Amino acid sequence: MHMIVVGLNYRTAPVEIREKFAFAEQDLPEALRQLQATKSILECVIVSTCNRTEIYAVVDRLYMCGYYIRSYLERWFGIPREYMKDYLYMYEDQPVIEHLFKVTCGLDSMVIGETQILGQVRDAFLRSQEEKATGTIFNRLFKQAVTLGKRAHAETAIGENPVSVSYAAVELGKRIFGHFRSKTVMIVGAGKMSELTLKHLTGQGADRLLVVNRTMAKAEELAERMRGTAVPMEQMLEAMKQVDVVISSTGSADYVLVKQQIQRVMTSRKSRPLFMIDIAVPRDLDPEISKVPNVYLYDIDDLQLIVETNLNERRKEAVKIEAMIREELASFDQWFKLLGVGPVIQALQEKANDIHRETMDNLMLKLTDLDEREAKVIRKLTKSMMNQMMRDPILRVKELAGERHGDQTLALFTDLFALEARVADLKAEAAKLQDELKKAGDAAKEDHVFSGGKLQERSSKLKLPAGEMLAGS
Structure with missing residues (x-):
């Protein structure tokens, strides 16, 4: 068996291409069923986010599997493969594992160290389990990947240095004032960036927040959620007379505030400084504003130093995670x-147990005068001899199986001890039990995903660890 991943992400495809290959949430169950039905695919997981679409699969052979998955994408999205070839990447076997581990740890994200992808991968895995699309290999691999992602964020500081522009704007204000308590902050704009900025501000103790927007209803809705006060756009300059910090993030193509307006505002502030931070692209605040006395203007380029400093700190932590x-x-x-x-x-x-049992039965028929204690001693000694004889071969085959050409070693070992029929029967029994568990829906339960649940109980019949019911198949 082999593993393969075929996908595209923010590095290989722009957003207008990524959105063409995004799986709708409600379509994922059917997408998984069709993917399972694709030739040579034994297990599969689909990870689909705004920054990546990736198909992970366990396949019975590598040859042609990339072709089959691309054909599946072509059918599902109705996009010719010639169109997608420049955007897709494909990894096989160990690079698949390394890639998945980096994804769950946030090392392959647009913003290094972000945690959202960890939950997205976990959800994708659980969904695949619900659709009975995973088995021995991916149950183990994705559990390990999710656990590693949690450990990476718990044991390193990779998430402790935020790197968003909205955070950098708040961090700059904190460096100026030390804290935001008793300071009045005005947010111009009511979009996603403004909302993130407000969240950072409230996290830093800001409690006097004004929200200005051209659409008053949006300003009121955002202000209510953030416990601030909405201000109509036409009253912005008047309200600004009492403000300490202005952070602007709108989608305007023109300047929202210009030098002449700020000059009028400053005449009534009695030299009290005004800090203005422009995080919009294109800019909201006229650069000429910086020439107004007691006004301190910063734009997105000024914030990049803070962002880059924190990114460098995250990169240092990434080295620790790469060791993990x-x-x-x-x-x-x-x-x-x-x-x-x-x-x-x-x-x-x-x-060996069958041979020992038959030998003891024959011995008891020939030595009829042995009492129960003597028979017990003989049985114990012969069992010990047998176990000692098998101990080294078992240890050795475990070591050799983990080395190169391990499959050939196992085949030779099986042939030498004439175990072919027994091994085949055990694999068949394991496959049957696994099929029963899937039909019962046990694999769809999250607690069984990570604890083994009934799988542990049933697998004990074969003396196999939970999750290895199909070992060697």
């Missing part, structure tokens, strides 16, 4: 290589 990823890669790689060992070892142990 290397450890997790080694762990998953070892687990994956040992997937086929379980049935082989179990088959060997069962064969």
